[in-house]
Every structure is written in structure tokens, then in C-alpha cells.
Amino acid sequence: MIAYNVNKIREDFPILNVKVHGKPLIYLDNAATSQKPKQVIQAEKDYYETINANIHRGVHKLSEDATAGYEEAHEKAADFIGADNLDEDSNIEQIIFTRNTTESLNLLAYSLSNSKIDTGGGNNKADTIFELKEGDDILITQAEHHANLVPWQQLAKKLKLKLKFAKISLDSNDDEDFGTLDVQQFNELVTKKTKIVAVAQMGNVLGTINDAREIGKIVHENNPSALFIVDGAQSVAHSKVDVAKLGCDFFAFSGHKMLAPTGIGVLFGKKNLLEQMKPFMYGGDMIRKVTFEDTLYNDLPWKFEAGTPNIAGGIALGSAIDYLQKIGMENIFAHEQELTRYALKRLEEFEDITIYGPRKMSEKRTGIISFNIDGIHAHDVASIFDQHGIAIRGGHHCAMPLMSLLNVAGTARISFYLYNKKEEVDKVVDAIKSVKKIFA
Template sequence: MSHQNFEGLDVESIRAEFPILEREFDGQQVVYLDNAATTQTPDPVVDAMSEYYRRHNANVHRGIHHLSQEASERYEGAHDRVAEFVNADGREEIIFTKNTTEGENLIAYAWGLNELEAGDRVVLTEMEHHASLVTWQQIAKQTGAEVEYIRVDDTGRLDMDHARELIDDDAAIVSAVHVSNTLGTVNPVSELTDLAHEHDALSFIDGAQAVPNRPVDVSEIDADFYAFSGHKMAGPTGIGVLYGKRDLLEEMEPYLYGGGMIRKVTFEDSTWGDLPWKFEPGTPPIAEAVGLEAAIDWLEGIGMERIQAHEEELAAYAYDRLEAEGDVEIYGPEGGPDRGGLVSFNLEGVHAHDLTSIMNDHTVAVRAGDHCTQPLHDKLGVPASTRASFYVYNTREEIDELVAALDDARQLFA
């Protein structure tokens, strides 16, 4: 399979760093279009983690021997690198978690459970991932707060007039996805944050689908909290990032307890360590932090602006190709700056799970289901959708293969 080069990107060279993309099933080379779930991992990231295990492996913050010191330096340095990547004000504002979901839970329990009360409002959007929706829903039940949802309009965008109605003086926190993992919608997160701050509310932004494929500046967005995952940005699984403004994190009580996050422990009481370690109890994801730093180096070596342009071009091309089919319903905005690098759709007369199975027969890897957005699918009036999601190594030819596979589905379900 040959691959076109997009303007400014040598896609062929990029693909060469991902041996998994050369895999074949039944003589057909894999077409990996499930990047919103997990991106593939390039050789430099795998190599960095292997080198750590081969030469530096030890527990951090617990030993004075050489290996422990090296491991600690690598782990702490990874915090610094992430802070630089998203323009946070130092490592104190960068907490390593397992994933975006854990970051959401950390704030919900460490802040929400202690601060929310009856009469407070938690403002979400109708396109929230379950990581946000379910978490705040359960916290609201425990605190007496109420949850309200900013409407999604017919174009797949947020109804900002409705947002301004909901974000009032009763609002305590606004939690919103930066880029929808179902609709692909790029939300006006800076505007939502400004609205929250006008009413002395906090803002939490779920950046799982944004940080991997576009420049993100948390200081510019001014969100109080921002979370994302390593495995969606060419990094390893098992590590995520929670950014939080330092003054807020200093005021918050820890969410998890144990070794590594304490300052002093007696039989009667305990005091907590400095940021960010206060929120990182136990043995942390050390090798994964090394891998995440390597992933950031790799991404910035390409250029986040170029990655964003590449994804927008692929999304627009996929939207146009699918729309031209006539019997395909696409969800979310048309291709362009309002859409991230994914397209969710349904083929008339074919359930999404059946379509995805047929795609797999063509070794086209896509995802079917509600994508952890059941309420949004209820609003759309469909039980599930098929999602094709793109990354820096994908090409137009792969989208053509996706579209070609639709003919098999039509014939089977005619």
C-alpha cells in the first residue's frame, strides 16, 4: 500500500516508526482507525521505556542508591516536560494518574465531595464522556448538588445561549470535553471557562481527545483543572495527567493515601507532602512517565500544528467521502476547525456492530458502540454508531478502504 504525503508531513517516514501498522491478517494489511480509543506507540517511546528498565529501574523517592536517584530524576523530569508541553506553571501543577478518568475522579472526590452542597450546580454538556458524566452524577447524589447539561444543537455544537443560562451564581463547577469523542466537536473551552469564572465557579476540561492532536495551552485556556491520557498521544497505557492550578491543589485534601504522599506520620495523625507528590501515593508509573516524556518529544519533533492540520484534513476528507454515499448518517459538525480527527456515522439498515464486524473482515479497525456517551446516543436516537478516528500516521487511502467496505455491508443486508 502506498501512502500520500500531506503538506509538511512525511507520512511514510512516520509510519515506519510503527511496526504494528505493517501487520497483516488473512493477507490484508491492517488499517488502524481506532485512535480515539488508543493510538499506536512509535519505536522511540518503546525504546525509551526499554532503556529505563534495562539501565535505571528502581523505586523513586525511597532510596539514596544510584539507581533510585536516576529513576527519581527521570520521573521528576517527566513532570517538568509535561508542564512545559501544556504551559503549566511548573511540576507542582502536574499530577500523574492512570488516565483521564482517574483525573476526573480525583477532582470530584478531593474537591467535589468536600466543597459541593445542596443548592450547588454542576454544569456538564450533553456530549460528556462517562468519565465526567457518571462521576459528577454520583458525587451530586452524595452532596445534594444538582447536575445540569448544556444542550447540543442539531449541528453537534454546544448551545452557548443555554450555557449562559446554566452557568449562573449557583454553578460551582463546569466540566466539559475539549473535543467530543463521539461528535468530534471542538468546544469553546476558553469561553466556558470564562463563563465559569464570571460566576466564581471552577472549570474542569477533559482534554483526552485534544492534547494528542493540537497545541494546548492550559494557561491560555485558564481552566482550573485539565486532564488527558498518555495512551491517546502515542504514549503508553497506564499513565494520565491531571493539571491543576497550584493554589487550588494546595488547598485540596488528598483523594488517596499511603506511602510517598506524606510528610510526617504518627500513630495519631499524618501530614501531607509537597505538590505534586501529595496526590501520587504508592509506587507511581515510573516507566510510563519515561514513555510519556518520549512521546511528547516525538510529537513536538513533528509539530503539534502540523498534526492538527493533518487530522483536520483527514476528518474533512472522511466526512465528504461518507456524505457522498447518500445512505450514511454522520454525527457532528462538518469537517474543518470545528471538528477533531474522528467521524461517527451509521449506514442505513445496518447496525453499527454488524458494520464494524464487516470492516474487520477488510482489516479496517474501527469502533462500534456508544463510545461511553450513552445519553448522547439516546439524544441522537440511535443505540450505537461506528467511529473512525485518525492520527498522524493515517492516510486518505485508508479512508478510501473504509468507504469501499461499505459495499459489502450493503450487499449482506440488502
């Protein structure tokens, strides 16, 4: 393996040369969105300058090239998350391009609300039919992003379902497990009535890693008709994902958190499930045949991609995947783990800092560190960091129920990516000292 060269990687990101308030930008808001390498920016530009045309329509050369590029991007996405291991002949049929994770999850919430599906999971046919009925329940965790909470909450209201929340550990004295999922309690919550289980593989606030494979096993063993959905918005950008190994039925993620432009996201779904599901949106490109009376839907994945899609964004997502794969997701993960270990160590210097999530480095933790400095509001921390050229997030991180559980209005959050380096962590420590001086 070639040594991980962070300075070489940084050269690919033009924005890292930008100065903020006269100081070099230190970008530590990667959990919100990542920066883009010049290769991805170029891919989007190339598309518009050389092959821009609508897809699946014209017989002219440009349209053929655009269609090929857009479809190839689906193949790259399938390969990136291991969907091709599941069914190599139909990998593209399992990959739906959306705007982002939020849209992917809304697509599911809408489509599952009026679909009847034979999951084919169990031995007894009667046990494997998925159909939402009054009194059924949906299970998520207490730590979910609003994107993986509000769609289920509103679906539950509409169909009179029960939305259940699996507990996370709130024991702030537990260095290793603070913020992690209580798997034993989770197991008890997956019953015959549980039809949908939706869990983030990596928490966007607490930096925790859920063992999605273990969770998937519990879900399918406890109830063969239940569908297991993984919110991969954070995990796909920072670690090697293999949906075949995870055993999930659906996997949702965004392009913009993994070096691609905004406005392009992905929903992976098992082919046999997607085939039985109703479309989310209706219109052009999702049809095979339309009469005045009725419509025959298109094949997968186009059945779920109504209207002219974000073609340039899709192609640029393919380029982002190429870029990440060239460096290697395992290498990126290891680099970020190292940075996180270092940052946690340096934060130990401060007695008045509370970290929300595991304080100790382990396989349950990733490069998102939420914290508060005693008596100082997260927005003030973020403002002062900004004056130092350091971009961090201060606020509720789209997880207001979790904030109330932690009994805070918000937290400051630093989140790493492949281009961050140890020297930047040192600057964070300097910025914290500056905050404390101002508020002393």
C-alpha cells in the same frame, strides 16, 4: 517548515506492519487508544533495562536516576500543555500523574467533595470560596464521555447537588453545527449556584471542538467561586493545548491516546487550588511526616501521588511528548483536518449514511467521524470492516446518554491520527460498499 511526511512517520510504528485477516492493518480507532512509536516502546524498555528502581527513596544511583527521569517527565508534561507559562517556577507542582483521564476526573470529584478552597478569582473575598453544599449545581454537557459524567452524577447524588446538562444542537440538517454546544444556553446555566463546570474540549463521539477558552471566560465571569475542568482526553493528543490561555482550573488527559503506554495519565491543576485540596489517596510517598496520631502531607504534586507510581509509564509518556513535539502539534492537527475534510467529502457519495456531528469541515470539527448506514447495526459494520483489516469502533463510545439523545443504539466511528493517510480513507469507502452489498 519541513513537509509533513506521513510515510516517514509510519516507519516509526511497528504495529502498522501487522496483517489482520491477511490484510494490512488500517488503524482507525485512535479515539479509543493510539498506537505507539518505537521510540516510546524503547523508552519503557530502557527504563527497565538500565535504571529500574523505586523513586524518592533510595540514595543509590539507580533510584536517583529513576527519580530524575520520572520528575523530568512531569516537566515535559507541564511544558506540553503550557502549564509552565502559568508559573515557570512551579510547573512540576501543577502536574499530577494518574492512571488516565478517568482517574484524574475521579481524583477531582473525590477531593473537591471535601475541600474548602479560596479560588482567589473575584474581587469580593466572600464570593470566591468554593465549598460544595446541598442545592449547589454541577454543569456538564449532553455529549460527555462516561468518565466526565458518572463521577459528577454520583457526587451529586451523595451531596444532594443538581447535575445540569448544557444542550448540544440536535438539528441533523445543520451541516455545520449538528452536535455543537449551544454556548448561549450554556451561559444562562452558569449561575451563582454552579460550583463545578466540566467539559470535554473535543467530543469523542461527535468530533466537535468546544471553544474551551470562551467557556472558561463565561464560567469565571458568571461565578468567581466556580471551578472549570477540561476533559482533554481527545484534544491533547490532536491539537496544541495551552492551559494558561484556556483559563481552566484543571485539565485531565490520558497518555495512551497520545502515543504513550496505557496506565499513565495526567491531571493539571492550578497550584493555589491543589495546595488547598485534600488528598485523593493515602499511603506512601504522599506524606511528609507520619506519627501514630496524625500525618503531614507531602508537597505538590506528590501529595496526590500515593504509592509507587507507574514510573516506566511516566518516563515513556515523556518520550511520547518528545516525539509529538518534534513533529509539532500544529502539523498533526493540520494533517488530521485534511484527512477529515477528505473523508467527509468521500462519505457524501452515500445517500444512506447519517453522520452524527458536523458534516461540513470547520474549526468546530476534528478527525472523529461517527456514522450509521441506514438499517445496519454499527457492530455489523465494525465486524465487516475488521474483515477488511480496518479497525474501527462500533457501539456507544462510553456515551450512552448521548446515544439515547441521538436515538441510536450505537454508531460506527472512525478516528484519525498522525499516521493515517488518504489511501486508508479510500479503503474505508470500499469497506462501506462491501457492507452494503452484504446487507443489500
